[in-house]
Amino acid sequence: MIDFHVNRAGSVPAYAQLVQQVREALRLGLLHPGDKLPTVREVVTSCTVNAATVLKAYRELELSGLVEARQGAGTYVSGTLGGTADPAVMTELRGRLATWVGDARTAGLEDDDMRALMTSVLAEPPGELTAEQRAGASAQPRSDTGARP
Amino acid sequence: MSEVAIETRGLGKRYRRLWALRDFSVSLPANKVVALVGANGAGKSTLMSMAAGILPASQGEIHVDGRVVLLSQDKPLYRTFSVAEMLAFGRHLNRTWDQQRALTWLSRFDIPLDRPCGKLSGGQQTQVAMAVALGARPAVLLLDEPLANLDPVARREVTGELLAEVADSGMTVVLSTHVVAELAGVGDHLLLLSHGRSRLDGDVEELLAQHARLTGPRAAAPPVEGEILQAQHTERQSAFVIRTLLGADTPLAEPWKAQPLTLEDLVLAYLKPHRSLGEEL
Numbered sequence: 001m002i003d004f005h006v007n008r009a010g011s012v013p014a015y016a017q018l019v020q021q022v023r024e025a026l027r028l029g030l031l032h033p034g035d036k037l038p039t040v041r042e043v044v045t046s047c048t049v050n051a052a053t054v055l056k057a058y059r060e061l062e063l064s065g066l067v068e069a070r071q072g073a074g075t076y077v078s079g080t081l082g083g084t085a086d087p088a089v090m091t092e093l094r095g096r097l098a099t100w101v102g103d104a105r106t107a108g109l110e111d112d113d114m115r116a117l118m119t120s121v122l123a124e125p126p127g128e129l130t131a132e133q134r135a136g137a138s139a140q141p142r143s144d145t146g147a148r149p
Numbered sequence: 150m151s152e153v154a155i156e157t158r159g160l161g162k163r164y165r166r167l168w169a170l171r172d173f174s175v176s177l178p179a180n181k182v183v184a185l186v187g188a189n190g191a192g193k194s195t196l197m198s199m200a201a202g203i204l205p206a207s208q209g210e211i212h213v214d215g216r217v218v219l220l221s222q223d224k225p226l227y228r229t230f231s232v233a234e235m236l237a238f239g240r241h242l243n244r245t246w247d248q249q250r251a252l253t254w255l256s257r258f259d260i261p262l263d264r265p266c267g268k269l270s271g272g273q274q275t276q277v278a279m280a281v282a283l284g285a286r287p288a289v290l291l292l293d294e295p296l297a298n299l300d301p302v303a304r305r306e307v308t309g310e311l312l313a314e315v316a317d318s319g320m321t322v323v324l325s326t327h328v329v330a331e332l333a334g335v336g337d338h339l340l341l342l343s344h345g346r347s348r349l350d351g352d353v354e355e356l357l358a359q360h361a362r363l364t365g366p367r368a369a370a371p372p373v374e375g376e377i378l379q380a381q382h383t384e385r386q387s388a389f390v391i392r393t394l395l396g397a398d399t400p401l402a403e404p405w406k407a408q409p410l411t412l413e414d415l416v417l418a419y420l421k422p423h424r425s426l427g428e429e430l
Contacts, residue, residue, distance in 0.1 A: 006334055011409045013354065014334030044316055045309040049334035050182050051316035 001038065002031055006047045014049045018057035026066065026081040029090055037067060037075040154179040154289050154321035155200055159209035162195050169195040170345045172209075177323065177338065179214065179288075182315055184336030184353070185325040186416050191342040193325045194221070197291045200323070215288025216245065220295045224278040228267030232277055235266055239281040251284030257310060271298040279307070283314065289321045296326070304328075308335060333412045341419050349419055353412060360415055361397040364388045365405035372405050378418040390418045 002025050006014045025031040038046070043054045058075050061067045066079040104114050153176050160173040170192040177183050187193050198204035199211050201219035226235060232255065240246040255262065258276045260269070266277060275295060282290060296304045312335065315322055326332065339356055341349035349356065360378075363371050367387045371377065375393030382388075390410065393399055397409040410418070 008330060008333040008413075009411070011411045011414075013357065015354075041313050041316055044312045047334070048305050048309040048312065048331075050312050050337050052181070052337050053334050 001036070004038065004043055004047050006049055014047075015053045015056040015060070018043070018047075018049075018054065019060050022057075022061055022066065023081055026077070026079070028094075029087055031077050033077050033080060035077045037077065039074055152179055153177065153214060154181075154183075155211070155213050155323070157196075157209065157211045160196075160199065160206055160211050161208040162192075162199060162204065163207040168345050170199075173345070173347060174209075175340060175347055175350055177321070177340065179321050180315070180319045181321060181337040182312065182335055183321065183323045183338045183340055184332045185323055185340050185342070186329060186332075186420070187342035187348075188420055192345040193342055194293055195345075196342070197221075197293050197323065197325065200289070201291055213289055216286065217289040217291065218282045218285050218287035219291040219293065220278055220282045221293040222295060222297055224274050224295070225281075226266040226274055226277060228265065230266055231263050232260055232266065232269075233262040235277055235281060236262075236284065239284050243285045245286045247284050247286050250286070251280040254280040254283055254310070258306075272300065272303055275299055276307070279311075286318075287320060289323065292322060292324045294325055294327065304331065329413045329416045332416075336412070339412075339416075341416065343419070357410060357412065357415060358396045358398075359394060360390065360392050360410050360418070361399060361407040362388060362390050362410060362414070363399075363401065363405055363407050365401075372401055373399055379421065390414070 002022065004018055004021055006017055008014075012020070022031065022037070037058070040051050040054045040058070043049065044051050058067065058069065062069060062075075064079075066077065066081065067075050068078040069075050101114065104117075109117070155177040156175070158174050160170060161168060162170045169190075173192075173196070185193050185196070195204065197219055199206055200213050201217055202213075203219070227238070230238065236248065236251050239251065240248060255276065258273075260273055260276050260280075266274060269277065275298060278295065296307055299307060308331070311322060314320060324332075324336070336353050339349060339351060339353050340347065363373070365372065365387060367382055367385055371387075371389040371391055373391070373393055375391035377389055377391050379390040380387065397407045399407050401407055
């Protein structure tokens with residue numbers, strides 16, 4: 001079950017925050033197809049937002065095919081996002097990122113610095129090698145030179 | 150059920166020579182939470198009292214669809230009555246009475262039924278007044294800053310439960326408050342009063358989509374057409390809060406940037422007097 005929270009200080013509308021949190025939970029594998037979303041009433045009382053806000057968020061998720069409303073039974077997750085990766089791979093990637101964030105904090109970076117760094121790396125042209133490819137590439141010349149008499 | 154909860158036409162209220170409300174025509178939607186904001190003396194309480202039928206209008210008309218209950222800051226409780234007796238009193242005064250609804254509200258907030266109202270804390274008294282108001286099954290519930298003496302946590306909780314009641318019952322709530330920051334996501338509809346007139350009236354989402362803060366190099370006027378609500382200038386930069394059709398989606402020439410407003414920004418932009426441009430410009 002997802003726990004929504006609404007931040008009133010920012011300029012992102014409340015309904016958009018709810019949509020974003022569902023999408024994020026789908027990306028992180030915290031929500032799976034078949035999971036039930038909280039009822040409108042539950043979100044209304046827990047987040048102190050009006051019913052129209054929750055309904056608007058759920059309608060938008062429904063239109064993008066991520067959830068479906070079952071008559072009288074509630075709203076259920078029906079789609080997935082990005083998460084075609086194996087859950088084990090996701091866990092491993094997350095772990096490595098957590099280590100990286102720890103290193104960055106030790107180096108004195110703040111959250112915004114890290115986001116900026118992430119954005120700049122993501123903006124780099126694709127075609128960068130993965131860690132395995134890089135290891136393979138650096139091992140290649142050495143075996144070459146070694147093979148020469 | 151009708152689409153309109155409260156409708157006024159040319160409504161006015163005069164206290165001796167002072168108009169508390171004048172030429173006031175609005176149409177407030179049903180089954181919504183209407184946030185009523187304005188400076189002190191803007192006419193909020195006058196409007197609510199007229200909607201509740203306890204204050205006659207000096208001119209014009211006001212029509213409320215269905216039963217209306219007004220809950221103001223001074224709660225109508227008898228100090229010697231126990232909470233249970235207060236409910237019995239409510240049942241006696243109202244032709245329609247929902248005892249279960251009142252009891253559910255009280256038990257949700259752990260209010261002891263046998264305690265005299267005078268011995269309850271200010272926050273608990275608010276809950277009793279709220280239970281009596283809900284027991285009367287109003288179609289329109291007018292709340293004139295009744296949550297002012299609750300702590301922030303309790304205020305959130307009560308607002309949440311109130312919103313759930315709106316969702317369940319199709320009730321309309323008109324909520325006047327000074328705590329504008331807490332209105333985000335709560336109010337569906339905004340009515341902003343200024344000097345006895347309606348200054349801004351509309352669906353919150355639509356209003357937010359029609360406003361923006363534009364920032365860019367120092368300039369006497371913003372780069373697009375629109376009503377200027379605020380203008381601020383530093384040595385190199387200018388910032389304008391404007392009302393314009395496309396809001397933060399307005400296409401702008403570099404290096405101007407448009408940002409959306411929060412509900413609080415929006416309300417404050419209208420409440421603060423228009424800041425005129427510096428004379429040096």
